[in-house]
Each structure stands twice: as C-alpha cells, then as structure tokens.
Amino acid sequence: MLSSSVVEDAAQQARRQPWVAMECNQLTPGRSVGTMDVIDLGTQQIVRETQTASVHKVGTTPRNFCTLSICTPGKNRISVHGEDGIGCVFFLPGQTEFDLLIAGGSQTTYVSFPQDDLLRAIEALRPANWNDRAEGMRAIDMADKAMFETAAAIWFEAVGAAVARGDAVDLERLSGTMRETVLQILTASEQQGFSDVSAGERARGFHIGRRARARIEEELQKDELPSISRLCEELGVSERGLQYAFHEYVGVSPLAYIRICRLNRARALLRQALPSETTVTEVAMRFGFLHLGRFAADYRKLFGESPSSTLTS
Structure with a gap:
C-alpha cells in the first residue's frame, strides 16, 4: 500500500x-x-x-x-x-x-x-x-x-507512522478522508450570511438539521465516517442548504458538527477503556483522526484535558 x-x-x-x-x-x-x-x-x-x-x-x-x-x-x-x-x-x-x-x-x-x-x-x-x-x-x-x-x-505521515508501528491502516477511512478533503477544495467558496430568511425557511432548516443529525449518528454507530456529499445527496439539499440548516440547528457548520461528534465518541471510548488494552492512537484512528497532534489539540480545546489523561483517569 x-x-x-x-x-x-x-x-x-x-x-x-x-x-x-x-x-x-x-x-x-x-x-x-x-x-x-x-x-x-x-x-x-x-x-x-x-x-x-x-x-x-x-x-x-x-x-x-x-x-x-x-x-x-x-x-x-x-x-x-x-x-x-x-x-x-x-x-x-x-x-x-x-x-x-x-x-x-x-x-x-x-x-x-x-x-x-x-x-x-x-x-x-x-x-x-x-x-x-x-x-x-x-x-x-x-x-x-x-x-x-x-x-x-x-x-x-499517518500511513508511514502506522507502518512503522506495525499497525494495520484502515484503508476505507483513509479513502473517505481523502475524498472529503478533495471535495472541500473543489467546491470551496465564500459562504454568504443567513440573516435575511423567512420563518418557513428557518423551519425547513431545522428539520433538515434533525434529519442530518440522525444520519450522522447512524453512520458513526456503524463505525463509518459521515460524508458531507452523501448527506447532501440523501437529503436532497445543496451544500449551502446544509450549511444553513446546521447554522439554524446547532450554530456550527456541518463539518464542525461531525468533527465534534467524532471527538465526543472518542472521549466516551477513552473513558470506558483500560490503558492496558487500548491506546490513544487506536481510538483516534478509529474515528478518522489521522493527525494525532491535531487530534490531541482539538480534544484538549473541547474537553479541557488531553486524551491520555482521559484514558488514565
């Protein structure tokens, strides 16, 4: 590979x-x-x-x-x-x-x-x-x-480090991460504001947000990484429509919400795991965090402690 x-x-x-x-x-x-x-x-x-x-x-x-x-x-x-x-x-x-x-x-x-x-x-x-x-x-x-x-x-870096450790690389997760990153680059454009919208549009955004959240939870439950493009296809909305829905529903972008959900699931697993049987690297890789330093920084920013502290507490 x-x-x-x-x-x-x-x-x-x-x-x-x-x-x-x-x-x-x-x-x-x-x-x-x-x-x-x-x-x-x-x-x-x-x-x-x-x-x-x-x-x-x-x-x-x-x-x-x-x-x-x-x-x-x-x-x-x-x-x-x-x-x-x-x-x-x-x-x-x-x-x-x-x-x-x-x-x-x-x-x-x-x-x-x-x-x-x-x-x-x-x-x-x-x-x-x-x-x-x-x-x-x-x-x-x-x-x-x-x-x-x-x-x-x-x-x-992630694949090289995994090979050096003798760990198996989750090819499906790596493939999905590559695809989503490329889609972000190819479709990137300045997002417009969402202030001037009707009550009906707000209600539709709320319901789209709820449906999207349910799909995100389903995919994470199956150990799959949620995809913005798949959400848009399944819900029948554009990326801008999904952006607006999440702005109304949880106040953050779809990508940020998915990342927060993955961090929360990583935290739950670290709290349940035994240090003798699980490593921070294994948990990070399971939830699609290939850059361990960035994972640790985002984790500390959200939860106020390092992943290793959670694992050993």
Missing part, C-alpha cells in the same frame, strides 16, 4: 504510475531523477514525486479518472500554466492530455479518484457551479493550496 523508492530513470518514474499512460524523459544531468512515495488504495492513489533532475511528462488520462495536484515553486510548467500558476491547485479530468515540465528540486503531489463518483458528489454539493468543470485542466485559486499541502502531508 505504501511504497517509497529512489527513481533511477525517467522511464521507471512513468512505470511506477501504471494508472496513467505517459512518456517521461530526463532533461538535466543526474544518475537518478528523484524519489517517489506512493499510497495505493486501488481506486485512489496519493503520489509524491521529488525531482533531483528535471523531467518532461506527456500523456493522456484514462476515462473515469481525475487528479488534484500541487507543485512547489520552481521553473515548472503545468500544461499551459507557468511559474505564475504554481500557487494553484490543479484539477485534471479524465480523457485529457497533459504536458508537464518539472524542474529538478521541485516536488509534485497528486491524488487520483474515479471521476464519475467525484463529479456526482460535487453536483450534490453545488448543483449550479460545476457544469463545465470536467473540461480540461483547471487551476484552482491559491487559498486552497495550503489545505491540500497539509492534508497530503498528514496522509503520508
């Missing part, structure tokens, strides 16, 4: 990504072209490539395949986007040609998904906003790059 290696030549760099047909050529001197870290989840991949030599990649993505990618600053070209676009996140849909010039010293990271599933989820979240988003490579604004960089670093 997780592999890391030195890439001896450009052809090997292409072969290590069999899900995309590409030609890769080395442009600058070097006995190797870089290193590659890959998390392969079957229908989803996370790939991090660090170049020690410049390479030129040309290819076409297959049908029902798409990627979201970032590149560190350098003399790079991502299709038609030069150095001025390197602050962006790039969305590359299926059946699309790509032509990439990646300089030595640069690092690229991408995640890949089945496109049909991703676009269905996007349409449920933002019905009017993504009608044309599957046509050609898109550069998404700079603000989202930090979210993507942080998420990718957490995924590699």
Whole structure:
C-alpha cells in the first residue's frame, strides 16, 4: 500500500504510475531523477514525486479518472500554466492530455479518484457551479493550496507512522478522508450570511438539521465516517442548504458538527477503556483522526484535558 523508492530513470518514474499512460524523459544531468512515495488504495492513489533532475511528462488520462495536484515553486510548467500558476491547485479530468515540465528540486503531489463518483458528489454539493468543470485542466485559486499541502502531508505521515508501528491502516477511512478533503477544495467558496430568511425557511432548516443529525449518528454507530456529499445527496439539499440548516440547528457548520461528534465518541471510548488494552492512537484512528497532534489539540480545546489523561483517569 505504501511504497517509497529512489527513481533511477525517467522511464521507471512513468512505470511506477501504471494508472496513467505517459512518456517521461530526463532533461538535466543526474544518475537518478528523484524519489517517489506512493499510497495505493486501488481506486485512489496519493503520489509524491521529488525531482533531483528535471523531467518532461506527456500523456493522456484514462476515462473515469481525475487528479488534484500541487507543485512547489520552481521553473515548472503545468500544461499551459507557468511559474505564475504554481500557487494553484490543479484539477485534471479524465480523457485529457497533459504536458508537464518539472524542474529538478521541485516536488509534485497528486491524488487520483474515479471521476464519475467525484463529479456526482460535487453536483450534490453545488448543483449550479460545476457544469463545465470536467473540461480540461483547471487551476484552482491559491487559498486552497495550503489545505491540500497539509492534508497530503498528514496522509503520508499517518500511513508511514502506522507502518512503522506495525499497525494495520484502515484503508476505507483513509479513502473517505481523502475524498472529503478533495471535495472541500473543489467546491470551496465564500459562504454568504443567513440573516435575511423567512420563518418557513428557518423551519425547513431545522428539520433538515434533525434529519442530518440522525444520519450522522447512524453512520458513526456503524463505525463509518459521515460524508458531507452523501448527506447532501440523501437529503436532497445543496451544500449551502446544509450549511444553513446546521447554522439554524446547532450554530456550527456541518463539518464542525461531525468533527465534534467524532471527538465526543472518542472521549466516551477513552473513558470506558483500560490503558492496558487500548491506546490513544487506536481510538483516534478509529474515528478518522489521522493527525494525532491535531487530534490531541482539538480534544484538549473541547474537553479541557488531553486524551491520555482521559484514558488514565
């Protein structure tokens, strides 16, 4: 599932990504072209490539395949986007040609998904906003790059740490976390206020909030991570409608509410568990918290004590 290696030549760099047909050529001197870290989840991949030599990649993505990618600053070209676009996140849909010039010293990271599933989820979240988003490579604004960089670093860190400990990695949870993060990036936009609404709209928001809460509880009860896109699909509302419903119902966003529910369930399990039989890491992973430091910080902020203190009390 997780592999890391030195890439001896450009052809090997292409072969290590069999899900995309590409030609890769080395442009600058070097006995190797870089290193590659890959998390392969079957229908989803996370790939991090660090170049020690410049390479030129040309290819076409297959049908029902798409990627979201970032590149560190350098003399790079991502299709038609030069150095001025390197602050962006790039969305590359299926059946699309790509032509990439990646300089030595640069690092690229991408995640890949089945496109049909991703676009269905996007349409449920933002019905009017993504009608044309599957046509050609898109550069998404700079603000989202930090979210993507942080998420990718957490995924590699969490999987690497689990492998080092000899722990099994919950692939389904990791896959779900990746999907939700990518959906947040692809559908992110400034939320409008909710002050000028009718009593009928408030009542509808309240009932949507109650139904959403019930679905969240059902999924957590089954040890599944709730998904904003699935909630929108099942309830027949847009992401903005769901945002408004939660604003009326509990005063926080759907994502914040789901995170709070997961933290509360983690606390309940830690209070019941024996330190000799359970670890904080196991509990955090069970509820989808891949970054243990962030989990501990959020836990302390909400409950006023560390997870380890709860476990040993």
